[in-house]
Amino acid sequence: MKNKDSYGKKTKTRLLWIIVFLVIWETIAQSRTFPEAIFPSLPVIAKALGDSVVSGEILLQTGWSLALILQGLLVGLAAAVLLSSLAVRSRIFDGLVDTLTAIAHPLPGIALLPLIIIWFGTGTLAILVIIVHSVIWPMILNITTGFRAIPPIYKETGLNLGLNQVRIIKDIMIPASLPYVLSGIRIGWARAWRALISAEMIFGAVGLKGGLGWYIFKQRVFMDTPGIFAGLFVIVLIGIVVEDCVFAAFEERTVKKWGMI
Amino acid sequence: MRLKIIAGILLAAFFGLTLAGCQTEGKAQAKKPEIRIAEQYGLAYAPLQIIKEKKLIEKNLPQIEVTWRQLGNTTAIREAMLAGELDVGFMAIPPFLIGWDKGMDWKIACGLSSTPVGLVANKDDIQSIKDFTPKDKIALPQPGSVQHILLSMACEKLWGDPKRLDNLLVTLDHPDGMNALLARREVSAHFTTPPYLFKELENPGMHQILDGREAMGEDFTFVVGVATAKFYQDQPEVYHALLKAIEEALSFMEKNPAETRRILADAYQIDENELQKYLDHPDTDYSMEVKGVMKFADFMQKNRYINRKPANLEEVLWK
Amino acid sequence: MGNDLRNKADNFRDKTVMISLQSVSKSFPRSQETLPVLNHISLDIYQGEILAVLGPSGCGKTTLLRQIAGFDKQDSGSVRMDGQEVVKPEVKRMMIFQDFNQLFPWKTVLQNVLFPLQVNRIGESDAANREIALQYLQLVELSGFEDSYPHQLSGGMKQKAAMARALALQPKVLLMDEPFGSLDALTRLSLQDLLLKIWQETGVTIALVTHDIQEAINLSDRIAVMGRRGVAGFKEIIPNLLDRPRVVGGGGYSEIYAQVYSLMDFRNENE
Ligand SMILES: Nc1ncnc2c1ncn2[C@@H]1O[C@H](COP(=O)(O)OP(=O)(O)O)[C@@H](O)[C@H]1O
Ligand SMILES: [Mg+2]
Numbered sequence: 001m002k003n004k005d006s007y008g009k010k011t012k013t014r015l016l017w018i019i020v021f022l023v024i025w026e027t028i029a030q031s032r033t034f035p036e037a038i039f040p041s042l043p044v045i046a047k048a049l050g051d052s053v054v055s056g057e058i059l060l061q062t063g064w065s066l067a068l069i070l071q072g073l074l075v076g077l078a079a080a081v082l083l084s085s086l087a088v089r090s091r092i093f094d095g096l097v098d099t100l101t102a103i104a105h106p107l108p109g110i111a112l113l114p115l116i117i118i119w120f121g122t123g124t125l126a127i128l129v130i131i132v133h134s135v136i137w138p139m140i141l142n143i144t145t146g147f148r149a150i151p152p153i154y155k156e157t158g159l160n161l162g163l164n165q166v167r168i169i170k171d172i173m174i175p176a177s178l179p180y181v182l183s184g185i186r187i188g189w190a191r192a193w194r195a196l197i198s199a200e201m202i203f204g205a206v207g208l209k210g211g212l213g214w215y216i217f218k219q220r221v222f223m224d225t226p227g228i229f230a231g232l233f234v235i236v237l238i239g240i241v242v243e244d245c246v247f248a249a250f251e252e253r254t255v256k257k258w259g260m261i
Numbered sequence: 262m263r264l265k266i267i268a269g270i271l272l273a274a275f276f277g278l279t280l281a282g283c284q285t286e287g288k289a290q291a292k293k294p295e296i297r298i299a300e301q302y303g304l305a306y307a308p309l310q311i312i313k314e315k316k317l318i319e320k321n322l323p324q325i326e327v328t329w330r331q332l333g334n335t336t337a338i339r340e341a342m343l344a345g346e347l348d349v350g351f352m353a354i355p356p357f358l359i360g361w362d363k364g365m366d367w368k369i370a371c372g373l374s375s376t377p378v379g380l381v382a383n384k385d386d387i388q389s390i391k392d393f394t395p396k397d398k399i400a401l402p403q404p405g406s407v408q409h410i411l412l413s414m415a416c417e418k419l420w421g422d423p424k425r426l427d428n429l430l431v432t433l434d435h436p437d438g439m440n441a442l443l444a445r446r447e448v449s450a451h452f453t454t455p456p457y458l459f460k461e462l463e464n465p466g467m468h469q470i471l472d473g474r475e476a477m478g479e480d481f482t483f484v485v486g487v488a489t490a491k492f493y494q495d496q497p498e499v500y501h502a503l504l505k506a507i508e509e510a511l512s513f514m515e516k517n518p519a520e521t522r523r524i525l526a527d528a529y530q531i532d533e534n535e536l537q538k539y540l541d542h543p544d545t546d547y548s549m550e551v552k553g554v555m556k557f558a559d560f561m562q563k564n565r566y567i568n569r570k571p572a573n574l575e576e577v578l579w580k
Numbered sequence: 581m582g583n584d585l586r587n588k589a590d591n592f593r594d595k596t597v598m599i600s601l602q603s604v605s606k607s608f609p610r611s612q613e614t615l616p617v618l619n620h621i622s623l624d625i626y627q628g629e630i631l632a633v634l635g636p637s638g639c640g641k642t643t644l645l646r647q648i649a650g651f652d653k654q655d656s657g658s659v660r661m662d663g664q665e666v667v668k669p670e671v672k673r674m675m676i677f678q679d680f681n682q683l684f685p686w687k688t689v690l691q692n693v694l695f696p697l698q699v700n701r702i703g704e705s706d707a708a709n710r711e712i713a714l715q716y717l718q719l720v721e722l723s724g725f726e727d728s729y730p731h732q733l734s735g736g737m738k739q740k741a742a743m744a745r746a747l748a749l750q751p752k753v754l755l756m757d758e759p760f761g762s763l764d765a766l767t768r769l770s771l772q773d774l775l776l777k778i779w780q781e782t783g784v785t786i787a788l789v790t791h792d793i794q795e796a797i798n799l800s801d802r803i804a805v806m807g808r809r810g811v812a813g814f815k816e817i818i819p820n821l822l823d824r825p826r827v828v829g830g831g832g833y834s835e836i837y838a839q840v841y842s843l844m845d846f847r848n849e850n851e
Binding site: 121224 | 336340343344364365400404406431432441444446448
Binding site for chain 3: 151153154156157159160161162163167171172175176178254257258259260
């Protein structure tokens with residue numbers, strides 16, 4: 001109850017500030033201090049957004065980006081769970097995973113781009129590699145921490161109840177470390193989303209599918225500034241929806257409901 | 262609540278004014294003669310290296326302050342010029358036309374060069390653009406670039422559909438494009454200019470399947486110098502000093518081939534033989550004449566890359 | 581169900597040995613030396629009995645129970661169940677911990693009981709498993725809380741749920757490590773009654789670790805008293821033949837209490 005109230009309040013203040021921000025924006029735009037190609041007014045941006053929604057292009061590109069990031073997240077999550085499970089079980093693997101993470105975690109995906117182009121080309125595979133690289137290391141860090149924080153009693157109970165190793169991981173370790181796994185996915189999502197947009201802005205298909213980053217880049221090369229803002233708006237919107245709706249709702253239905261956080 | 266809204270509006274007004282203030286301040290400053298020029302990397306920009314090396318602008322206007330900026334792509338140059346950070350930019354005609362179409366207050370000052378431009382393929386079974394399959398990818402700098410427009414022209418000529426190959430295009434800058442082509446993964450062709458063009462063709466199995474003249478159907482200027490209206494109007498003496506310097510650079514190149522070679526070999530870090538090959542290439546030509554604008558404009562407008570086109574060349578040329 | 585038999589359980593030699601410990605030793609590595617905890621312990625657990633293991637805190641009761649369960653490997657000696665060496669935890673020996681956390685917080689009470697039934701394919705169908713789970717929840721008097729999550733339950737209810745989950749798998753023996761140790765006195769008494777009722781209805785063998793003398797006397801058929809850690813092993817195993825139900829101050833109660841009390845090393849328990 002209390003929680004909901006404060007949530008409502010947060011939304012309210014946020015809305016207020018968005019309105020303030022839009023008013024500032026429009027005031028500057030209407031003052032004609034800057035050319036429209038630098039500072040387009042809100043109706044112009046809204047129209048650009050509306051047009052690209054009607055033509056279906058921005059939806060198509062957004063869908064494309066979301067599909068890619070979902071694939072990347074799933075692959076990254078699966079690989080992270082596998083490596084983390086090995087790491088908490090074996091010293092040697094722990095050393096390996098730890099070393100890999102130490103080396104790869106600080107490397108921004110974009111810095112690897114020249115290598116990725118040579119090794120994986122410029123297609124979906126290359127973008128997937130960048131996404132997986134962005135998500136897997138923070139996920140491993142979170143998941144191994146989560147696995148190590150699991151009270152041994154859960155595993156022992158699981159063994160006593162007749163679970164095999166696979167089930168111990170799937171049915172005990174993952175749910176027991178879900179708060180950590182979730183925060184790993186959150187960080188992974190944020191990093192992957194940024195990496196995806198940046199990568200798409202660097203190479204994309206000129207024709208149909210290039211994703212949201214590509215959409216923005218295309219507006220840029222054809223000097224369609226309102227179109228750029230339309231693309232940015234969609235990026236922000238997706239960020240907020242995923243963070244506040246998808247993750248928050250998932251948390252509400254799982255770890256919060258289970259009294260784990 | 263209401264207080265906050267009022268505060269917000271005040272804040273808005275405040276920001277608006279400060280930003281406006283910044284802008285006018287910038288205007289008031291431009292007194293002592295200066296010129297800020299953007300170029301890109303490539304042999305097509307060679308006369309600019311001569312101007313730099315021989316300080317030809319300074320020779321014509323001693324008190325001038327010259328700033329050179331090398332930017333990665335035309336879009337960045339255009340944006341910097343739009344933001345008022347640059348006075349002159351060197352670029353290909355199609356990106357210039359896109360800016361002009363969107364209302365940028367700029368025109369062409371002069372031509373600079375024509376250069377070989379070619380589509381290089383790395384597979385034996387690709388001998389012309391007809392041979393691309395949906396599995397192939399063609400790398401080029403960016404949509405709306407001269408390479409993209411040339412390819413579209415070739416497609417239109419062949420199939421009547423300029424966008425026929427658009428689904429195969431992938432945007433990569435020249436070095437990444439070359440790496441991708443040589444890696445022989447899914448990029449099977451690269452539309453590029455020297456030195457990348459020559460470097461690629463040196464590798465076994467690489468062959469050119471289309472060149473610029475073939476696509477365009479006539480000669481055209483590859484790089485033009487574009488100046489903002491503000492620069493042209495506020496600093497006519499600097500503008501003319503620049504044109505003079507380019508003229509002198511071109512005649513220097515003609516009269517002093519040996520020194521030219523040395524300067525350029527140094528600036529581009531390639532050996533002199535290689536360079537000579539480029540300079541001798543039939544498609545290489547340094548000249549201030551501007552060719553091909555109207556043909557590009559017709560094609561681009563017809564195919565909706567731009568919404569309007571100049572009535573004649575003079576409309577987009579400073580005089 | 582076997583009540584009569586148990587009440588005249590005067591002769592343990594007639595009983596079948598279910599679990600047998602032979603000279604089990606276990607020590608733990610400490611910074612420099614090793615810490616001996618179990619020192620050549622031998623013990624038989626009879627089918628159907630309640631055996632109380634009583635001793636001061638730190639004497640090795642948990643360690644002993646974990647060897648029996650198969651969680652840890654003894655350094656020497658053997659633990660056998662029905663003649664077979666115990667090497668790993670198994671469903672036929674269910675451990676119940678003192679820790680309320682033994683329920684999985686991400687499952688409801690019903691799911692906690694149902695899940696191991698499904699994993700071990702106890703019932704013929706999901707519906708059958710569900711039937712079994714509900715039946716055991718009823719046995720531990722948790723009907724009505726099937727859909728609650730563990731964090732919504734009191735400590736006593738959590739221990740009941742843990743018992744239901746263990747019993748539903750029909751283990752041969754329950755290994756209980758101070759299961760009621762963290763409960764308030766009243767709840768503890770009611771859970772002791774519940775445990776007796778369950779024992780009578782199911783006939784399951786129970787090894788119950790406790791440091792509460794009254795609990796040991798109230799519940800058990802035999803009381804194994806451990807001495808201080810690593811020293812003596814079992815001091816003595818006292819048969820507890822009092823009539824059930826047992827009440828404090830009933831016939832023979834104070835005698836057995838005094839006997840047990842005198843065996844307990846209260847001092848130096850933290851050495
Ligand atoms: N895993 C372990 N590692 C090291 N020492 C342990 C471990 N488990 C128990 N001990 C030590 O063994 C002794 C007996 O412990 P425990 O069996 O838990 O006693 P009790 O259950 O009778 O209180 C204690 O001194 C304890 O510190
Ligand atoms: Mg203990």
